[in-house]
Amino acid sequence: MRTIAVVGTGYVGLVTGVSLSEIGHTVTCIDIDEEKVLKMQQGFSPIYEPGLSDMMTKNINENRLFFTTQHEEGFENAEVIYIAVGTPEKEDGSANLAFVEQVAKDIATNVSRDTIVVTKSTVPVGTNDRIQSIIDHHLVANVKVEVVSNPEFLKEGSAIYDSFNGDRIVVGTASEEAANVIEEINQPFGVPVFRTDVKSAEMIKYASNAFLATKISFINEISNICERLNANVEDVANGMGMDKRIGDKFLNAGIGYGGSCFPKDTKALVQIAGNVEYDFNLLKGVIRVNQYQQRLLLNKLYKRVPNIKGKRIAVLGLSFKPNTDDMREAASIPIIKSLVDKNVEVVTYDPIAIEKAKKIFNSTVQYASSIEDALKGSSAAIILTEWNEIKYLPPSTFKIMEYPLLFDGRNCFSLKTMEDEYIEYHSIGRPTVSLSKEK
Ligand code: UGA
Numbered sequence: 001m002r003t004i005a006v007v008g009t010g011y012v013g014l015v016t017g018v019s020l021s022e023i024g025h026t027v028t029c030i031d032i033d034e035e036k037v038l039k040m041q042q043g044f045s046p047i048y049e050p051g052l053s054d055m056m057t058k059n060i061n062e063n064r065l066f067f068t069t070q071h072e073e074g075f076e077n078a079e080v081i082y083i084a085v086g087t088p089e090k091e092d093g094s095a096n097l098a099f100v101e102q103v104a105k106d107i108a109t110n111v112s113r114d115t116i117v118v119t120k121s122t123v124p125v126g127t128n129d130r131i132q133s134i135i136d137h138h139l140v141a142n143v144k145v146e147v148v149s150n151p152e153f154l155k156e157g158s159a160i161y162d163s164f165n166g167d168r169i170v171v172g173t174a175s176e177e178a179a180n181v182i183e184e185i186n187q188p189f190g191v192p193v194f195r196t197d198v199k200s201a202e203m204i205k206y207a208s209n210a211f212l213a214t215k216i217s218f219i220n221e222i223s224n225i226c227e228r229l230n231a232n233v234e235d236v237a238n239g240m241g242m243d244k245r246i247g248d249k250f251l252n253a254g255i256g257y258g259g260s261c262f263p264k265d266t267k268a269l270v271q272i273a274g275n276v277e278y279d280f281n282l283l284k285g286v287i288r289v290n291q292y293q294q295r296l297l298l299n300k301l302y303k304r305v306p307n308i309k310g311k312r313i314a315v316l317g318l319s320f321k322p323n324t325d326d327m328r329e330a331a332s333i334p335i336i337k338s339l340v341d342k343n344v345e346v347v348t349y350d351p352i353a354i355e356k357a358k359k360i361f362n363s364t365v366q367y368a369s370s371i372e373d374a375l376k377g378s379s380a381a382i383i384l385t386e387w388n389e390i391k392y393l394p395p396s397t398f399k400i401m402e403y404p405l406l407f408d409g410r411n412c413f414s415l416k417t418m419e420d421e422y423i424e425y426h427s428i429g430r431p432t433v434s435l436s437k438e439k
Helices: 011-022 034-041 052-061 071-075 098-110 127-138 159-165 176-189 198-229 233-241 262-275 281-304 332-341 354-364 371-375 395-400 415-420
Strands: 003-007 026-030 065-068 080-083 115-119 145-149 169-172 193-196 312-316 345-349 380-383 405-408 424-426
Touching: 003 011, 003 071, 011 026, 011 052, 011 065, 011 080, 011 159, 026 071, 034 065, 052 065, 052 159, 065 071, 071 098, 080 098, 080 176, 098 115, 098 127, 115 127, 115 176, 127 145, 127 198, 145 169, 145 176, 145 198, 169 176, 169 198, 176 193, 193 198, 198 233, 198 262, 198 281, 262 281, 281 332, 281 380, 281 405, 281 424, 312 332, 312 371, 332 345, 332 354, 345 354, 345 371, 371 395
Parallel strands: 003 026, 003 080, 026 065, 080 115, 115 145, 169 193, 312 345, 312 380, 380 405, 405 424
Antiparallel strands: none
């Protein structure tokens, strides 16, 4: 078992550190945020991620997992240092590498033994070579530092599960020795390891996220055509997905992709291509479709309820996807902003993300403590996140509204159920269930 340091305790860093300690390594997670470190030392996770807090507490108690604000302390005995700091989007869409470069300098000035540096942060192709040269340039001690690209593929909301059940671990390095160490560290996860060179490893990360985003925008466009032709995109996706070459995952039509990865990484890849004078047209289209898709549900609502000013509208689900409280690039943000701009009385409900949502929407919206409270007195409801609590809601609950009018951005319910329950139902890429015949 190895002694490991992880720099940065965002989603990627914290989950990496905790799961490496779970398989027996001694891990010190380093973060500059003192308040956050104090909480983590007591086993409190700063993010909502199923299973994470319990695993943290267990490994802290078993003396394998530590948290500190001091680089020197974390680096002291580390044989391997993981870089997992953020690479936020710059205004031009490119990745801001200031944090990564600072960590590289900190490593160079602090290490006193041969060390392997593993980059988990999503960084543009060529960055690991740059990290290597920054370290070589600033290195104080007479030691060898080898940089390895080891991109992360975990999904928020199932990050712990993904660590132990991933499809592959990508290890990019020119050093066979370093690759052997990283493969050995990860061996207890039982996930296949794919070895390649540094640049290809960096590209695998971007290309994978861009491809998944492309699948989503593709099915969203198909859904828009289905709507015009009265076909059902769910059946279309199921029929397509049975072809193993296509696969049945990531073909759920909806209000587009959000979160901290796809929007940022797709724009960054367009930039990376542009930097080598390649116009990544397809990916530009994917990004455009995604922006357009968020508007479509609203357009349907505005068309159906033309005099929306002053009306009460329930918004169910705020996080960018279920099982996370993450609000970054959530479709709920532009959608709610548009409603508020139209002087709509917006009442929101989310099982977990309310605290984070309050920091964004402040007092411009109301925060209901149950779905029922949100629906009471509302003229229509909009579903933006497919939380189980929403998906498995008895459909009759929508009849709390005087006239049950539902706009579902995540296709949570079957058309048949809505027909049987007499609920007017507008979803994505499927025929509208209207009550006109019954009235
Ligand atoms: C994504 C990738 O799936 C991970 O493999 C990757 O490691 C991660 O980005 C990252 O780069 O860190 P994540 O953003 O957590 O993970 O969430 P996803 O489950 O991929 O969902 C992203 C967005 O796509 C969500 O808004 C979701 O609602 C949307 N989506 C997903 C659809 O609209 N349709 C689908 O069929 C699937």
